């Protein structure tokens with residue numbers, strides 16, 4: 001519908017539930033429309049460039065560091081100084097923008113909190129707008145909640161807020177400008193920035209963001225231009241915005257210096273987004289018959305290509321005076337099983353110890369129950385220091401071949417195949433029902449981890465190397481036979497979700513000859 005007060009050319013295709021008008025004001029919509037008109041052609045051109053690059057990779061091209069940006073890599077420059085609020089980021093908690101979780105995350109004891117409109121979130125209309133309302137209230141400290149006999153409000157000391165808008169590939173179909181869907185990135189960023197940038201600055205912090213799933217420095221340049229226009233429009237000083245880029249695609253790993261350089265006035269460093277990174281490696285080399293990774297559980301941070309990526313990210317950041325933030329272990333606290341829980345906590349401890357010892361300035365956790373364990377590991381290395389950006393890693397030497405050293409290839413097991421199918425069906429079903437982050441088999445699953453599961457099944461069917469350790473080839477027929485069995489197991493957990501529909505979509509995505517670029521693209525079209 002076009003509301004009477006909607007700006008020229010702006011159409012809202014969704015119900016205005018009570019309170020939504022606080023966010024969807026005519027001025028805020030006009031701001032998003034301004035961003036759309038300024039940047040949508042570039043977004044589309046960059047998405048087309050992704051597709052063209054994919055076609056070249058499918059034809060056998062191997063990524064390498066860019067010849068045309070050698071001067072940037074070899075130049076002596078640093079990012080702009082960090083604001084006080086982003087100097088200390090030893091533990092960052094992340095989570096969906098649900099009201100209770102927002103309050104819990106702010107109060108968790110973490111230095112920073114990344115409110116997630118991306119991997120941990122189903123971008124249905126209610127989640128997107130309620131998430132904006134929740135953040136609006138939290139920033140002004142008016143947020144509170146009474147639920148299940150408990151009351152929730154912000155404590156005196158809260159984490160520094162960072163917000164992750166959706167990636168460039170996603171649309172927001174409920175807002176049309178001049179008849180076109182707007183970008184999900186610009187919708188999430190635009191509404192948040194319009195309402196909160198000034199307020200955040202007045203409260204001693206600023207509009208801080210995490211930027212997901214970029215594949216090139218040109219995509220970072222687009223974000224930088226968005227920031228410049230946004231700051232000018234609101235009359236805020238250039239450089240007020242700070243953004244940390246997730247290096248979570250294999251192609252971005254070849255352009256880390258360039259990404260920091262593009263955003264240098266607005267940069268708050270890089271983060272090693274491990275799960276999307278693994279997914280991206282599978283996606284970009286999906287038709288390379290020499291490439292086929294083992295069971296998902298085998299692809300840890302210490303396998304050759306992941307270790308190379310983590311060290312190169314760290315070295316690149318510190319050379320440029322930028323924070324290097326570690327990614328997330330999928331381990332979460334395990335209720336009612338002390339032994340398993342102790343093992344999970346030890347896993348978290350080891351993960352953070354490795355990052356801190358390597359030189360990372362902080363790392364992500366998925367759950368408030370993990371903050372103190374992660375903090376202990378960073379404090380053990382950093383002491384009172386806010387970060388260890390001064391620890392340069394000139395000893396690290398990572399080349400293209402190291403980033404592309406895709407091992408291990410074995411084992412691929414029936415248990416691994418079943419687990420991928422089970423997780424895929426469960427996650428897709430939960431996502432369709434509105435939950436973008438779910439505990440499955442005692443692990444955090446979100447859009448990035450689920451992407452690995454479903455893309456591995458696709459690749460194991462397509463690749464000659466997709467052979468189980470008992471000698472059976474993974475085939476579409478085998479996968480079709482297993483799906484109903486795993487669907488029944490998912491339903492038997494009593495979890496909430498649209499699992500029958502999820503199983504259909506999973507089967508289609510896993511067994512069709514064509515690879516689906518992002519699982520969230522077809523799923524989004526299923527949302528009303």
Ligand SMILES: CC(=O)SCCNC(=O)CCNC(=O)[C@H](O)C(C)(C)COP(=O)(O)OP(=O)(O)OC[C@H]1O[C@@H](n2cnc3c(N)ncnc32)[C@H](O)[C@@H]1OP(=O)(O)O
Pocket residue numbers: 093094095096100101102104105116119120275276328332333365366367368437438439443444445446448449
């Ligand atoms: C690949 C990536 O992009 S990683 C980043 C994206 N992923 C994420 O952010 C995942 C964040 N984590 C989560 O969503 C959740 O921890 C889950 C879904 C994995 C598990 O959630 P639950 O099953 O609800 O956990 P659990 O029951 O143990 O929660 C205990 C309490 O902690 C709260 N909690 C759990 N995780 C979080 C979180 N990340 N932020 C804030 N509060 C949280 C719960 O709301 C609950 O609160 P309550 O006691 O007041 O009711």
Ligand SMILES: O=CC(=O)O
Pocket residue numbers: 119246248272273274275276277327328448
């Ligand atoms: O966004 C983080 C990731 O690991 O993916």
Ligand SMILES: [Mg+2]
Pocket residue numbers: 119212213246248273275276448
């Ligand atoms: Mg990710």
